[in-house]
Amino acid sequence: MNDRLRTSLGTSLRPLLRWETGLALVVVVIGIAGASVSSEFFTSNNIFNLGLSYGEIAIMTLPMTLIVISGEIDLSVASILGMSSALLGYLWARHWPMLGIFVLLAVVGLAAGAINGLLITRLGLPSLAVTIGTLAVYRGIATILLGPNTVANFPTAYTNLGVNAVPFTGNDITYSTAIFIVLAIVFGVVLHATPFGRSVYAMGASTEAAQFAGIRVKRIKTVLFMTSGLVCALAGVLLTFRLNTAVQNNGLGLELYVVAIVLLGGVSIFGGKGSIIGVVLGVLAFAGIQNALFLTNFNQEAAGIVTGALLLLSVFGRNAASFSSRLRAWLPAGRRGRGPDSPVGEPPPTAITPT
Amino acid sequence: MSTTVVSRSERPPAPAGTGTRRLTERVFRIRESGIIVVLAVFVAVTASIQPRFLNITNIQFILVNTTVFALLALGETMVVISRNYDLSVGSVLGLSAYLSASLFGQHHGIPIVVVFLTGLGIGLACGMLNGIMVAAGRVPSLVVTLATLYIFRGIDILIVGGKEVVANSLPAAFLNIPKATVFGIPDLAIAIAVVIAIGAYYLRSFRSGRELYAMGSNPEAARLAGIAVGRRVFMAFTVSGAIAGVAGVLWAAQYGTIDSTAGTGYELQVISAVVVGGVAIFGGSGSAVGAALGALLLNTISSALYVLGISPFWDQAIWGFLLLLAIALDRFISVRLTAALRVRGARHE
Numbered sequence: 279m280n281d282r283l284r285t286s287l288g289t290s291l292r293p294l295l296r297w298e299t300g301l302a303l304v305v306v307v308i309g310i311a312g313a314s315v316s317s318e319f320f321t322s323n324n325i326f327n328l329g330l331s332y333g334e335i336a337i338m339t340l341p342m343t344l345i346v347i348s349g350e351i352d353l354s355v356a357s358i359l360g361m362s363s364a365l366l367g368y369l370w371a372r373h374w375p376m377l378g379i380f381v382l383l384a385v386v387g388l389a390a391g392a393i394n395g396l397l398i399t400r401l402g403l404p405s406l407a408v409t410i411g412t413l414a415v416y417r418g419i420a421t422i423l424l425g426p427n428t429v430a431n432f433p434t435a436y437t438n439l440g441v442n443a444v445p446f447t448g449n450d451i452t453y454s455t456a457i458f459i460v461l462a463i464v465f466g467v468v469l470h471a472t473p474f475g476r477s478v479y480a481m482g483a484s485t486e487a488a489q490f491a492g493i494r495v496k497r498i499k500t501v502l503f504m505t506s507g508l509v510c511a512l513a514g515v516l517l518t519f520r521l522n523t524a525v526q527n528n529g530l531g532l533e534l535y536v537v538a539i540v541l542l543g544g545v546s547i548f549g550g551k552g553s554i555i556g557v558v559l560g561v562l563a564f565a566g567i568q569n570a571l572f573l574t575n576f577n578q579e580a581a582g583i584v585t586g587a588l589l590l591l592s593v594f595g596r597n598a599a600s601f602s603s604r605l606r607a608w609l610p611a612g613r614r615g616r617g618p619d620s621p622v623g624e625p626p627p628t629a630i631t632p633t
Numbered sequence: 634m635s636t637t638v639v640s641r642s643e644r645p646p647a648p649a650g651t652g653t654r655r656l657t658e659r660v661f662r663i664r665e666s667g668i669i670v671v672l673a674v675f676v677a678v679t680a681s682i683q684p685r686f687l688n689i690t691n692i693q694f695i696l697v698n699t700t701v702f703a704l705l706a707l708g709e710t711m712v713v714i715s716r717n718y719d720l721s722v723g724s725v726l727g728l729s730a731y732l733s734a735s736l737f738g739q740h741h742g743i744p745i746v747v748v749f750l751t752g753l754g755i756g757l758a759c760g761m762l763n764g765i766m767v768a769a770g771r772v773p774s775l776v777v778t779l780a781t782l783y784i785f786r787g788i789d790i791l792i793v794g795g796k797e798v799v800a801n802s803l804p805a806a807f808l809n810i811p812k813a814t815v816f817g818i819p820d821l822a823i824a825i826a827v828v829i830a831i832g833a834y835y836l837r838s839f840r841s842g843r844e845l846y847a848m849g850s851n852p853e854a855a856r857l858a859g860i861a862v863g864r865r866v867f868m869a870f871t872v873s874g875a876i877a878g879v880a881g882v883l884w885a886a887q888y889g890t891i892d893s894t895a896g897t898g899y900e901l902q903v904i905s906a907v908v909v910g911g912v913a914i915f916g917g918s919g920s921a922v923g924a925a926l927g928a929l930l931l932n933t934i935s936s937a938l939y940v941l942g943i944s945p946f947w948d949q950a951i952w953g954f955l956l957l958l959a960i961a962l963d964r965f966i967s968v969r970l971t972a973a974l975r976v977r978g979a980r981h982e
Binding site for chain 1: 720766770776779904947948
C-alpha cells in the first residue's frame with residue numbers, strides 16, 4: 279500500500295523534476311525580473327527586437343539539437359551561415375536573379391552538410407574534429423569569395439523581410455521568429471513523434487545497439503548534417519537581409535552560442551537525451567537574459583558571464599547531490615594518512631565498481 | 634607439452650610488451666616526421682618561388698609568432714591526451730594579457746618578473762577552477778570550458794570596459810622580449826623550445842604523464858587500474874591554464890596594444906594545431922613535440938601565403954583542409970596500427 283502510494287507519487291512528481299520544468303521556472307523568473315527592471319521588457323517593440331537579435335541563432339539550434347541527441351556535434355554551423363551570406367552577396371553583385379541564388383544556396387547548404395556527414399559516417403572520423411576543420415574551410419570559402427568587400431545593395435523588397443514584421447501578427451513577430459516557430463514545430467514532431475526521431479535517440483544512447491536494431495545510423499546522421507546545412511544556409515539569408523550586408527565575417531563565432539543554448543536546453547552532450555521544448559526554453563532563457571541585461575545598461579558583451587553561469591548550472595544542476603559528496607571526498611582534507619596516489623575519492627584498485 | 638612450456642619461459646611476455654611499445658613509438662615518430670616533411674616541402678616550394686621567404690627576419694618573425702600558439706598547444710595537448718578539452722584558453726590568455734600588462738601603467742618600474750608571475754597566477758587560478766569542476770563534478774569538460782570561455786571573457790570585458798593598454802605605457806625592456814636574439818635565433822623561441830622539450834619529456838617518461846595517456850585511451854580501465862583520474866585531470870587543466878596565463882603576458886609583449894578582444898577565437902585554432910600535430914582528438918595518443926610542430930606548420934603556411942602574395946583570405950580554407958587531411962591520415966594510421974598490433978599479439982600467444 280505504502281509502496282504503491284510512493285510509486286504513484288513518484289510517477290506523478292517525476293515530470294516536475296525534469297530539467298525542462300526547472301528551465302521553464304528560470305524563464306518565468308527572467309520574465310518577472312526583466313519586467314521589474316524595465317517597463318520596456320514586455321512591450322511589443324522589445325519582443326520584436328528580441329526576434330531580430332536572436333532569430334538566426336534560434337533557428338540554428340533546432341538541427342543542432344537533433345545532431346547532439348544523435349551523439350555528434352556540428353561546429354561548422356556559423357561558417358555555413360557565413361558562406362551562404364557571402365555567396366548571396368557575391369552572386370547578387372554579379373547580377374544573378376534572386377530566385378536562382380536561393381536555389382543555389384539551398385544546394386550549397388545541403389552539400390556542406392553532406393560533406394560533414396560523409397566524412398563523419400563513411401570515414402569514421404570524430405565529428406568534433408571534422409566540423410572544426412570544415413568550420414575553417416567554409417569560413418575560408420566565404421573570405422575567398424568576398425575578401426575585404428561588402429555587398430549592401432540588396433533590393434528593399436528582400437531586406438524588408440529582415441526588418442519588418444510578418445503581416446497580421448501585430449508588430450511582434452519577425453520573419454525569423456515566424457520561421458523559428460514553424461521549424462520548431464516541425465522538428466518537434468519529427469523528433470518526438472516519428473520512428474525517425476526515435477532512432478535518433480536510439481543511436482545517441484548506443485550506436486551499436488541502434489545498428490543491431492536495424493537502424494541505418496550512417497544514413498540518418500548524414501541526413502541530420504544535411505538538414506543542418508540547409509537550415510544554416512537559410513539563417514545566412516535571413517542575417518544578410520536583416521543587416522542588408524554581406525561580409526565574410528557574418529555570424530563569426532555563433533557556433534558556440536548555438537551549442538551553449540542546446541546544452542542549456544537540457545540536451546546531453548553525450549547524446550540520447552534532450553527535447554525540442556527544452557531547447558526552445560533554452561532559447562527563451564538565453565535571449566531573455568541578454569535582453570534584460572541590455573535594458574539595464576549592463577555591458578552587453580559581458581552578458582556571456584550569465585550565459586556561462588547558466589550553462590554550468592545546466593550540467594551541475596542535474597548531479598548536484600553526488601557532486602558535493604565527491605567534492606568532500608576529493609578535497610585534500612580527505613587525503614590524510616593515505617599514500618600519495620590513493621585518494622579517498624577513487625575506488626581502491628581491486629574493487630570493480632560499475633559507474 | 635613440456636617443450637611449449639620451456640619455449641614460453643624462454644620468451645616471457647615482456648618482449649611482447651616492449652615490442653608493442655616500440656612499434657607504437659615508431660609510428661608516432663613517423664607521424665611527427667610526416668609533419669616535418671610537409672613543413673619542409675612547404676618551405677622549399679615557397680622559397681624556390683620567392684627566396685625572400687628564407688630571409689632571416691622572416692624566419693624570426695615566424696618563430697616568434699609561433700611561440701604563443703606552441704605554448705598554448707603544449708597545455709592543450711596534456712588536456713586532449715587525457716580525453717578532455719580546454720576551450721577557455723583564448724579567454725584566459727585575454728584576461729591575463731590585459732591584467733598583467735596594465736600593471737606597468739599602475740605601478741611604475743614594476744619588475745617584469747612580477748608581471749610574468751601575475752600572468753601565471755591568473756592562469757593558474759582559471760585552470761584550477763576548470764580542473765576542479767571537471768574532476769570533482771565529473772561533468773564533460775567540453776561543456777565546463779565552453780561556459781568558462783564566456784565567463785572569463787565576460788570578466789575581462791567588465792574589467793577592461795572600453796579601455797586598452799597601449800604600447801607606450803609598456804617599458805622598452807618588456808616590448809623587447811620577443812625581439813632579442815642569440816645567433817639570429819629569437820631568445821623567446823629557444824626558451825619555448827626548452828619548455829616544450831620538458832613538457833614532452835614529462836608526458837613521455839613520467840608516471841603521471843603516462844597516466845594521462847592511459848586515461849585517454851580507456852578512462853574506465855584507467856580508473857580500475859587505480860589511477861587517480863580526478864587528480865590527473867585537475868593537474869592537466871591547471872597546467873593548461875597556467876600556460877595560457879604566461880602566454881597572455883607574451884602576447885602582450887608581442888602586440889603591445891591590448892583590449893578586451895585579445896585571444897578571441899584562439900581555442901579552435903589551438904585545438905587545430907594540436908590535432909594537425911598528431912594528437913588524437915579522443916585522447917590516448919600524440920606528443921607535445923608533434924603539437925608544437927603543428928602550430929609551427931600552421932603559422933608557416935600563413936606566412937608563406939603572405940610572402941607569395943596570395944591573399945591572406947586563403948589562409949583559413951587551407952588550414953581547415955589540412956586539419957581534415959590530418960585527422961583522415963590519423964584514422965588510417967590507427968586502423969593499420971591496431972591491425973599490426975593484433976597480428977603481433979597473436980604471434981606471442
